[in-house]
Amino acid sequence: MATIYEVSKLAGVSLATVSRVLNNSASVSEKTRTKVNQAMKQLDYKPNAIAKSLASSRSDCIGILVGEFHGPFYGTMMGGIEKEFRAANKHIVVTASHCDLEKEKEDIEFLISRNCDALILHVEAVSDEYLINLAQGKTPIYVINRYIPQIADRCICLNNELGGYIATKTVLEHGHRDILYIAGPKVKADARERLAGHYRALREFGIAPDVEREYFGDYMQTGGYAGMQHFFDKDLPVSAVVCGNDEMANGAMSAIREHQLDIPNDISVVGFDDVLFSSYTHPKLTTIEYPIAQMGKMAAQLVLQDVYKQGECTTPHMFEPKLVSRDSLSSV
Amino acid sequence: MATIYEVSKLAGVSLATVSRVLNNSASVSEKTRTKVNQAMKQLDYKPNAIAKSLASSRSDCIGILVGEFHGPFYGTMMGGIEKEFRAANKHIVVTASHCDLEKEKEDIEFLISRNCDALILHVEAVSDEYLINLAQGKTPIYVINRYIPQIADRCICLNNELGGYIATKTVLEHGHRDILYIAGPKVKADARERLAGHYRALREFGIAPDVEREYFGDYMQTGGYAGMQHFFDKDLPVSAVVCGNDEMANGAMSAIREHQLDIPNDISVVGFDDVLFSSYTHPKLTTIEYPIAQMGKMAAQLVLQDVYKQGECTTPHMFEPKLVSRDSLSSV
DNA sequence: TTGACACTTCGTAAATGGTTGCCATAAATC
DNA sequence: GATTTATGGCAACCATTTACGAAGTGTCAA
Numbered sequence: 001m002a003t004i005y006e007v008s009k010l011a012g013v014s015l016a017t018v019s020r021v022l023n024n025s026a027s028v029s030e031k032t033r034t035k036v037n038q039a040m041k042q043l044d045y046k047p048n049a050i051a052k053s054l055a056s057s058r059s060d061c062i063g064i065l066v067g068e069f070h071g072p073f074y075g076t077m078m079g080g081i082e083k084e085f086r087a088a089n090k091h092i093v094v095t096a097s098h099c100d101l102e103k104e105k106e107d108i109e110f111l112i113s114r115n116c117d118a119l120i121l122h123v124e125a126v127s128d129e130y131l132i133n134l135a136q137g138k139t140p141i142y143v144i145n146r147y148i149p150q151i152a153d154r155c156i157c158l159n160n161e162l163g164g165y166i167a168t169k170t171v172l173e174h175g176h177r178d179i180l181y182i183a184g185p186k187v188k189a190d191a192r193e194r195l196a197g198h199y200r201a202l203r204e205f206g207i208a209p210d211v212e213r214e215y216f217g218d219y220m221q222t223g224g225y226a227g228m229q230h231f232f233d234k235d236l237p238v239s240a241v242v243c244g245n246d247e248m249a250n251g252a253m254s255a256i257r258e259h260q261l262d263i264p265n266d267i268s269v270v271g272f273d274d275v276l277f278s279s280y281t282h283p284k285l286t287t288i289e290y291p292i293a294q295m296g297k298m299a300a301q302l303v304l305q306d307v308y309k310q311g312e313c314t315t316p317h318m319f320e321p322k323l324v325s326r327d328s329l330s331s332v
Numbered sequence: 333m334a335t336i337y338e339v340s341k342l343a344g345v346s347l348a349t350v351s352r353v354l355n356n357s358a359s360v361s362e363k364t365r366t367k368v369n370q371a372m373k374q375l376d377y378k379p380n381a382i383a384k385s386l387a388s389s390r391s392d393c394i395g396i397l398v399g400e401f402h403g404p405f406y407g408t409m410m411g412g413i414e415k416e417f418r419a420a421n422k423h424i425v426v427t428a429s430h431c432d433l434e435k436e437k438e439d440i441e442f443l444i445s446r447n448c449d450a451l452i453l454h455v456e457a458v459s460d461e462y463l464i465n466l467a468q469g470k471t472p473i474y475v476i477n478r479y480i481p482q483i484a485d486r487c488i489c490l491n492n493e494l495g496g497y498i499a500t501k502t503v504l505e506h507g508h509r510d511i512l513y514i515a516g517p518k519v520k521a522d523a524r525e526r527l528a529g530h531y532r533a534l535r536e537f538g539i540a541p542d543v544e545r546e547y548f549g550d551y552m553q554t555g556g557y558a559g560m561q562h563f564f565d566k567d568l569p570v571s572a573v574v575c576g577n578d579e580m581a582n583g584a585m586s587a588i589r590e591h592q593l594d595i596p597n598d599i600s601v602v603g604f605d606d607v608l609f610s611s612y613t614h615p616k617l618t619t620i621e622y623p624i625a626q627m628g629k630m631a632a633q634l635v636l637q638d639v640y641k642q643g644e645c646t647t648p649h650m651f652e653p654k655l656v657s658r659d660s661l662s663s664v
Numbered sequence: 665t666t667g668a669c670a671c672t673t674c675g676t677a678a679a680t681g682g683t684t685g686c687c688a689t690a691a692a693t694c
Numbered sequence: 695g696a697t698t699t700a701t702g703g704c705a706a707c708c709a710t711t712t713a714c715g716a717a718g719t720g721t722c723a724a
Contacts, residue, residue, distance in 0.1 A: 001470070003709055014675040019711060027672060049445040050391075051709030054382045054680050069410035069426075070608070075402035082401055082428055086435075091442055093425040094401075096414055103418075110423055113381040138333070221612050254612045276402070280553050280586045282614040335681055346703045351683060359700060383681030386708050 080296030164197025224251025395443030412628030496529025556583025
């Protein structure tokens with residue numbers, strides 16, 4: 001592989017000049033520029049990003065940390081981020097840390113050691129203090145789906161509590177009183193926040209939260225399915241089930257159908273996130289919109305603005321969840 | 333950020349020794365090793381992966397190229413690859429090139445310029461010649477979902493034609509004769525292969541393929557929905573619709589339901605891929621299994637074996653599609 | 665016409681933070 | 695005391711950026 005040195009020799013100029021035309025920095029005469037460009041073409045020269053990164057301590061790469069690669073939520077998030085960066089000619093390097101404390105730390109260190117110009121993190125296990133401390137470091141970080149007051153300007157999040165509140169309140173307003181809740185994993189802050197919103201709505205309607213009517217799933221279809229089975233086994237009266245996310249709602253719907261019950265006439269179902277497939281379930285899922293693609297886009301814009309001084313980002317950092325009314329919720 | 337130099341000074345040893353401790357290569361006395369480790373801890377030394385990569389022309393990174401970040405197919409593939417590599421302490425850097433020729437080439441060059449030790453590619457736009465040529469290069473490549481005879485040992489793929497054949501043959505064996513086909517984008521080879529399999533099954537049953545009964549979608553729910561609408565508008569007799577993938581099947585089912593028709597009693601639906609949500613649709617989707625997670629895993633094992641000389645991979649390179657019988661296909 | 669001055673354009677060389685082959689030295693063994 | 699063996703150090707190298715300075719060119723006034 002040809003190096004900048006060979007190019008400089010062939011073009012009869014110095015290393016510095018080649019570097020200058022590469023980065024079109026400073027002034028280079030048109031004549032020299034053409035000479036260099038020709039030499040590069042002739043040698044099929046490809047710049048070595050690693051060496052460039054070492055010398056310049058930049059990388060044009062943004063590190064992304066997600067929980068998982070699979071699943072509709074993270075995929076959409078990565079897509080939103082990537083689209084924005086690609087337009088700006090930046091690359092992303094993504095790792096998935098499976099909501100594990102050690103892996104999250106490891107991955108963050110990995111991304112920093114790779115000279116990422118900034119980090120966009122969707123982390124769950126790591127503590128607030130860790131992130132606050134990390135934010136002091138050389139590499140700017142941006143946090144999605146988590147609000148930390150001390151670094152509020154680095155947080156892009158959704159009001160999960162409000163979303164949980166809206167979901168259950170809507171169900172209550174439709175006349176339901178026998179409500180089940182399939183929550184996400186207790187270890188996840190957003191799951192707890194959504195549950196808190198659920199409680200608030202319940203109390204507002206004079207209903208005492210009841211642990212008997214709660215189930216903690218895994219945020220996946222299997223969890224929703226298992227949760228619903230669990231409730232069926234306990235033979236509780238039910239007219240609606242509110243789920244911590246759409247995947248679990250999907251799983252719950254599957255279990256409900258297997259019990260020969262109709263959605264929403266026998267049991268109403270509400271989800272959270274409004275992932276892509278939720279408009280294609282049967283019945284179409286009533287859910288809470290989590291504008292994750294936009295939030296990813298915004299995180300990217302923030303990086304572009306802060307780190308690369310390109311464009312401006314004026315979107316507010318806290319997004320408001322909205323109800324998406326479809327067909328899985330009926331009145332009683 | 334502390335450098336290896338400062339560590340060596342603090343520990344009172346040479347640079348080389350620190351490097352040896354880091355890579356636990358060659359022999360270093362226990363005493364020295366402890367001294368160095370203590371110094372590293374004291375300085376909170378973090379090795380600079382970029383510098384290491386430049387000096388050693390390795391990176392412990394594997395470049396992955398996928399079509400998109402979102403969607404159940406690629407997510408599962410990335411997950412399968414990542415899991416295997418994480419266990420071996422390798423990292424992946426992923427880019428999505430949206431099935432665009434220029435982006436695919438650009439991304440491949442990007443990954444190579446980042447010193448990736450190997451590339452795992454799911455590419456569609458780039459030509460066979462390009463890949464054959466690329467395979468001659470310094471960076472080993474592995475290709476998923478594409479068979480190129482000249483580099484067969486680098487290809488991990490599914491017999492798409494056979495899958496397409498099985499899907500339609502199964503539908504025919506269930507007595508259906510008025511079959512519609514919603515294919516993937518013509519530009520995608522796998523879509524064409526699946527369609528070819530469809531043709532073969534049709535001919536085997538004495539049915540002439542009919543372009544009136546074909547629609548080319550986008551491999552997404554929207555495409556399946558639009559395809560079904562298209563057929564409804566033409567008012568063709570239908571008893572079954574075979575789809576190029578599960579997402580389109582999902583979209584088609586949605587359209588069918590909106591026409592107040594029952595699945596599978598009025599119209600049967602068959603998909604392809606068996607992505608996660610297909611076991612949770614209503615009715616549960618009958619489809620063709622595409623073991624993409626396993627294939628990703630295998631690609632990773634191949635890299636581990638060939639590039640890092642770890643483990644051994646004996647899985648055959650061509651996977652066989654299998655029918656997954658669920659509830660969306662009935663007999664007539 | 666010429667000299668001063670400013671501005672372009674380009675080259676030199678020192679980083680950047682590591683790896684690694686080769687050689688030297690000290691310790692251990694016989 | 696000679697021969698191994700285990701350790702450690704030196705210095706070149708990886709491919710690039712970039713501060714600094716040196717030419718070269720042009721403008722303008724004296």
